[in-house]
Amino acid sequence: MKTYKIGVIKGDGIGPEIVDEAIKVLDAVSVAQGFNLKYDEMLLGGSAIDETGVPLPEETIQGVKKCDAVLFGAIGGPKWDNLERHLRPETGLLGLRKEMGTFANLRPAMVYDELVNASSLKPAVIQGVDIMVVRELTGGIYFGQPRELHEDEAFNTMIYTKEEVRRIAVVAFDIAMKRDKRICSVDKANVLEVSQFWREIVEEVAKDYPEVELSHMYVDNAAMQLIRDPKQFDVILTGNIFGDILSDAASMLSGSIGLLPSASTGKGVGLFEPIHGSAPDIAGQGIANPLATISSASMMLRYALNETVAADRIDEAIRKALAEGYRTGDIGDYDAKEICTCTEMGDIIADYA
Amino acid sequence: MKTYKIGVIKGDGIGPEIVDEAIKVLDAVSVAQGFNLKYDEMLLGGSAIDETGVPLPEETIQGVKKCDAVLFGAIGGPKWDNLERHLRPETGLLGLRKEMGTFANLRPAMVYDELVNASSLKPAVIQGVDIMVVRELTGGIYFGQPRELHEDEAFNTMIYTKEEVRRIAVVAFDIAMKRDKRICSVDKANVLEVSQFWREIVEEVAKDYPEVELSHMYVDNAAMQLIRDPKQFDVILTGNIFGDILSDAASMLSGSIGLLPSASTGKGVGLFEPIHGSAPDIAGQGIANPLATISSASMMLRYALNETVAADRIDEAIRKALAEGYRTGDIGDYDAKEICTCTEMGDIIADYA
Ligand SMILES: CC(C)[C@H](C(=O)O)[C@@H](O)C(=O)O
Ligand SMILES: CC(C)[C@H](C(=O)O)[C@@H](O)C(=O)O
Numbered sequence: 001m002k003t004y005k006i007g008v009i010k011g012d013g014i015g016p017e018i019v020d021e022a023i024k025v026l027d028a029v030s031v032a033q034g035f036n037l038k039y040d041e042m043l044l045g046g047s048a049i050d051e052t053g054v055p056l057p058e059e060t061i062q063g064v065k066k067c068d069a070v071l072f073g074a075i076g077g078p079k080w081d082n083l084e085r086h087l088r089p090e091t092g093l094l095g096l097r098k099e100m101g102t103f104a105n106l107r108p109a110m111v112y113d114e115l116v117n118a119s120s121l122k123p124a125v126i127q128g129v130d131i132m133v134v135r136e137l138t139g140g141i142y143f144g145q146p147r148e149l150h151e152d153e154a155f156n157t158m159i160y161t162k163e164e165v166r167r168i169a170v171v172a173f174d175i176a177m178k179r180d181k182r183i184c185s186v187d188k189a190n191v192l193e194v195s196q197f198w199r200e201i202v203e204e205v206a207k208d209y210p211e212v213e214l215s216h217m218y219v220d221n222a223a224m225q226l227i228r229d230p231k232q233f234d235v236i237l238t239g240n241i242f243g244d245i246l247s248d249a250a251s252m253l254s255g256s257i258g259l260l261p262s263a264s265t266g267k268g269v270g271l272f273e274p275i276h277g278s279a280p281d282i283a284g285q286g287i288a289n290p291l292a293t294i295s296s297a298s299m300m301l302r303y304a305l306n307e308t309v310a311a312d313r314i315d316e317a318i319r320k321a322l323a324e325g326y327r328t329g330d331i332g333d334y335d336a337k338e339i340c341t342c343t344e345m346g347d348i349i350a351d352y353a
Numbered sequence: 354m355k356t357y358k359i360g361v362i363k364g365d366g367i368g369p370e371i372v373d374e375a376i377k378v379l380d381a382v383s384v385a386q387g388f389n390l391k392y393d394e395m396l397l398g399g400s401a402i403d404e405t406g407v408p409l410p411e412e413t414i415q416g417v418k419k420c421d422a423v424l425f426g427a428i429g430g431p432k433w434d435n436l437e438r439h440l441r442p443e444t445g446l447l448g449l450r451k452e453m454g455t456f457a458n459l460r461p462a463m464v465y466d467e468l469v470n471a472s473s474l475k476p477a478v479i480q481g482v483d484i485m486v487v488r489e490l491t492g493g494i495y496f497g498q499p500r501e502l503h504e505d506e507a508f509n510t511m512i513y514t515k516e517e518v519r520r521i522a523v524v525a526f527d528i529a530m531k532r533d534k535r536i537c538s539v540d541k542a543n544v545l546e547v548s549q550f551w552r553e554i555v556e557e558v559a560k561d562y563p564e565v566e567l568s569h570m571y572v573d574n575a576a577m578q579l580i581r582d583p584k585q586f587d588v589i590l591t592g593n594i595f596g597d598i599l600s601d602a603a604s605m606l607s608g609s610i611g612l613l614p615s616a617s618t619g620k621g622v623g624l625f626e627p628i629h630g631s632a633p634d635i636a637g638q639g640i641a642n643p644l645a646t647i648s649s650a651s652m653m654l655r656y657a658l659n660e661t662v663a664a665d666r667i668d669e670a671i672r673k674a675l676a677e678g679y680r681t682g683d684i685g686d687y688d689a690k691e692i693c694t695c696t697e698m699g700d701i702i703a704d705y706a
Contacts, residue, residue, distance in 0.1 A: 076543070090543045120581055125473040141511060147546050154550030155512035158494060162505045188594065190429070190443040193500050197507030219594075220601040227580060227605040228473055241541065241572075245598060248573040252580040 003036040004305050007063060007070035007269075012046040012080075012089060013278025014288035014342075015073030021290035021346025022071060022297040025317075028350040029301070029310040040067060044096060045075025045089035045278075055080075055092025061099050069304035070100070070271045071297055074278035098138050102264035102271050103164070104171040105137040105243065106299075109230075109250035109260060114322035118255025118334040121227070126253045131233045132179065133250055134172040135243025137264055139164040142240045158194050160239065165198050169205040171265075172237035173212055182213045182234035186222045186242055198239065219246070226250055251275055256330045258289030261296035263303050272300040286341045289328040291318060294349055317352035321345070356389040357658050360416060360423035360622075365399040365433075365442060366631025367641035367695075368426030374643035374699025375424060375650040378670075381703040382654070382663040393420060397449060398428025398442035398631075408433075408445025414452050422657035423453070423624045424650055427631035451491050455617035455624050456517070457524040458490040458596065459652075462583075462603035462613060467675035471608025471687040474580070479606045484586045485532065486603055487525040488596025490617055492517040495593045511547050513592065518554040524618075525590035526562040535566045535587035539575045539595055551592065572599070579603055604628055609683045611642030614649035616656050625653040639694045642681040644671055647702055670705035674698070 008023070010016040023039065030037045042060040049055050055075075064070050076089040085091060109131040116123045144157035169185075176183045185202045187195035199216055206214045217225065219242045225232060226249050238246060251257045257276040264271040274292030282288055294314060302311035325337025326348055332339045340348065361376070363369040376392065383390045395413040402408050408428075417423050429442040438444060462484040469476045497510035522538075529536045538555045540548035552569055559567045570578065572595045578585060579602050591599060604610045610629040617624040627645030635641055647667060655664035678690025679701055685692045693701065 085546070085549070088543065094544070120475055120478040121473050122475055142544055144508065149546040149550055151515075153512060153514040154547045155497065155510050156545045156547045157508050157510055159506060159508035188597075190441065191447065191495055192509045193438070193502040194507045194509045196438070197502055220597045223576065223598045223602040224605050224610065227602060244541075244573045245576045249576040249580060249602065252577050257577065 001034060001036045003038055004068040005038050005040060005066065007067035008039045008041045009044045009060070009070060009072040010041070011044055011073040011075040011278060012077050013074055013280040013283040015075065015278055017283070017286065017288050017342050018274065018290040018293040019071065019073040021342060022293040024346045025294050025314060025350045025353055026297050029313050029353045032313070032353070033307060033310045035307065044072070045092050046077050046080045048092060049080055049083070049087060049089065055087060055089050056095040060096065064096070064100055064269055067269055069300045070269060071300055072271055072273040073293060074274065074276065076278050077280040094142060097264060097271065098143065100269055100271055101138065101267035103136060103138040103266040104168055104264065105135040106175070106263045106265070107133040107135060107243070107247040107250070107260065107275055109133060109247070109253055111254050112259070112319065112322055114319065115255045115331060115334055118331050119253055121253060126230060129230045129253050131230065131236060131250055132175055133236045133238070133243060133247040134168065134175060135247055136164065136168040136239045138266070140240030158192070160194055160198055162201055165201040166205055169202045169237060172235055173205060173209040176212045176235045177209065180234040181211055184215050184217050184222070184233055184236050186217050186219050186236055186238040186246065188219050189216070190218060202237065222246060223249060226253070247275060255334070256289065257292070258328065258330045259291050259295070261292055261299050263296070263299040265303060270300070270304045272296040272304070286343060287329045288342045289330050290342050290346050291328070294318065294346070313353045314349070317349045320352050321348045354387060354389045356391055357421040358391050358393060358419065360420035361392045361394045362397045362413070362423060362425040363394070364397055364426040364428040364631060365430050366427055366633040366636040368428065368631055370636070370639065370641050370695050371627065371643040371646040372424065372426040374695060375646040377699045378647050378667060378703045378706055379650050382666050382706045385666070385706070386660060386663045388660065397425070398445050399430050399433045401445060402433055402436070402440060402442065408440060408442050409448040413449065417449070417453055417622055420622055422653045423622060424653055425624055425626040426646060427627065427629065429631045430633040447495060450617060450624065451496065453622055453624055454491065454620035456489060456491040456619040457521055457617065458488040459528070459616045459618070460486040460488060460596070460600040460603070460613065460628055462486060462600070462606055464607050465612070465672065465675055467672065468608045468612070468684060468687055471684045472606055474606060479583060482583045482606050484583065484589060484603055485528055486589045486591070486596060486600040487521065487528060488600060489517065489521040489592045491619070493593030511545070513547055513551055515554055518551050519558055522555045522558040522590060525588055526558060526565055529565045529588045530562065533587040534564055537568050537570050537575070537586055537589050539570050539572050539589060539591040539599065541572050542569070543571060555590065575599060576602055579606070600628060608687070609642065610645070611681065611683045612644050612648070614645055614652050616649070616652040618656060623653070623657045625649040625657070639696060640682045641695045642683050643695050643699050644681070647671065647699070666706045667702070670702045673705050674701045
């Protein structure tokens with residue numbers, strides 16, 4: 001039987017609860033589809049700090065390289081907020097992304113018909129929204145040098161090289177070819193040199209994709225258009241920090257940040273994680289929404305392992321559960337038949353998948 | 354009779370149309386309230402490039418210094434988009450802000466009850482929203498050095514000095530004291546040194562305002578919360594580029610970017626402008642919404658000239674016109690009795706003011 005090795009990073013806060021449910025679902029579909037998943041647990045973030053003193057242990061760096069894909073929950077929490085920067089949970093995550101070379105962060109923002117009332121936006125504005133945010137993940141101001149904190153001033157550097165922009169643009173154009181063939185590249189080229197550069201390289205890459213329609217939008221306008229008329233977008237291509245902001249904004253179209261998955265791919269092993277954080281305030285209460293993580297597991301099957309049927313089974317199971325009115329608390333106000341705990345929702349999806 | 358000298362920069366695109374209507378309204382209230390306004394027209398942006406070769410002529414720099422306040426429309430357009438950076442309209446505007454020392458950009462995002470259906474967000478989510486975004490305007494990555502564009506890479510620098518953060522924080526706290534006494538400072542302190550610095554200085558300033566409740570939020574989360582539950586915010590304090598993005602997002606709560614004014618103040622003369630751009634696509638058609646500019650004129654009366662009653666008259670006139678169903682095209686779908694041209698809307702407000 002085909003066996004895949006999956007790195008599992010549960011992380012902090014609600015991380016362990018939601019990852020456990022995703023594994024439950026993965027086990028169900030792998031049995032049904034006749035392949036095998038071997039899990040290898042690794043530490044990252046706060047729990048890594050507690051156990052090893054650093055947020056990204058060397059063992060994790062080496063470990064992920066031996067996997068076919070990595071499933072990740074979430075990290076961080078108030079307990080570790082006041083550590084020095086190099087010891088913080090987030091620094092571990094950024095380091096892991098960099099080590100794994102996962103420069104392309106794919107963040108779908110889609111609206112489940114079943115939850116069209118769950119958003120703060122009007123149903124007519126969001127029904128049918130299907131956006132793919134392609135965010136550059138290992139460059140830009142997140143990693144730019146120099147970066148310094150002094151008594152009287154502090155600064156960071158937003159920098160992009162030609163190769164960094166080119167390769168993320170290629171990812172976006174390849175994805176656009178499989179979708180509606182429209183890319184909106186988001187920058188602030190009217191003010192920033194780094195954005196002007198970004199725009200030029202994207203234009204260059206576009207020449208290899210004559211079928212794809214490319215447009216450009218300033219980031220302030222994009223934040224506005226995502227709220228005004230999100231259906232205008234197919235693929236949004238943008239840099240690290242703009243992508244961070246815009247993908248979180250876009251997540252609100254779906255009604256809850258607890259629903260949306262992400263895939264980070266690049267040179268080698270891919271990293272699959274919900275776009276939400278570790279929600280320390282509700283950790284351990286069993287009320288977290290595991291659907292974003294289960295959805296991330298589906299993206300892992302589809303993009304990293306090429307187990308398309310298994311991925312489809314999960315996506316279908318999620319839709320079915322939502323259509324039947326199963327809801328976790330975060331989406332509990334909308335056409336709910338039954339409010340589920342985290343575990344109950346995992347059970348239902350595993351059952352339907 | 355008291356006489357104020359008002360610098361007038363009409364700018365490009367719809368700029369001239371909307372500024373003309375604001376002047377019409379200013380004239381009406383100044384007569385009614387017994388003061389005199391003397392207008393001094395100056396060039397900026399594309400029209401300045403066309404007439405003088407540069408986007409910010411020396412005459413304008415000198416001119417604004419002699420005014421009591423400056424009313425500004427909008428600049429930019431495709432005609433000037435491919436000029437070198439130092440010759441672009443936007444560079445002129447950034448230069449003017451810097452020359453005038455207007456480091457504090459106040460961007461109210463409020464929802465007119467009369468237009469509660471005009472937003473893409475549900476009425477229940479936005480009714481009663483009243484946010485003041487305090488954006489730092491003359492620092493950060495917009496002005497940071499070094500900034501370079503090379504063949505193979507490009508970069509900008511996001512930098513803040515202690516004094517820059519301190520003075521904008523003081524503005525925000527002073528404003529909060531006159532409002533609901535709550536400030537949410539927005540940064541990305543989990544990743545950026547410059548944000549960590551920002552947070553520390555804001556905390557320091559907060560000590561002088563024990564009555565004000567200060568919270569911090571990451572910019573990605575803030576973009577999300579503005580859509581999820583905007584009523585949680587009173588004053589939002591943030592840096593230049595985050596403020597650019599968030600204030601545009603916040604403008605969507607009101608239903609149209611054509612409604613919202615802004616005031617830029619600082620060391621000397623203040624600059625008052627709508628938050629929207631020059632909308633070259635609809636320029637000259639007479640369909641632009643002048644309300645944001647008229648509202649900016651009201652902010653000018655209130656904050657720069659201390660003519661509070663005149664400002665109140667304008668704000669009341671806008672509400673009355675909206676309540677009676679007068680709408681420009683951008684808000685024409687919502688409870689409209691009559692769709693007005695730009696000039697007609699100006700006439701109505703001038704009449705009611
Ligand atoms: C936790 C943080 C460093 C991270 C980021 O900003 O990349 C998160 O917001 C995300 O978007 O995955
Ligand atoms: C035109 C542009 C330079 C400007 C900015 O980004 O500051 C505009 O978007 C604004 O917000 O006033």
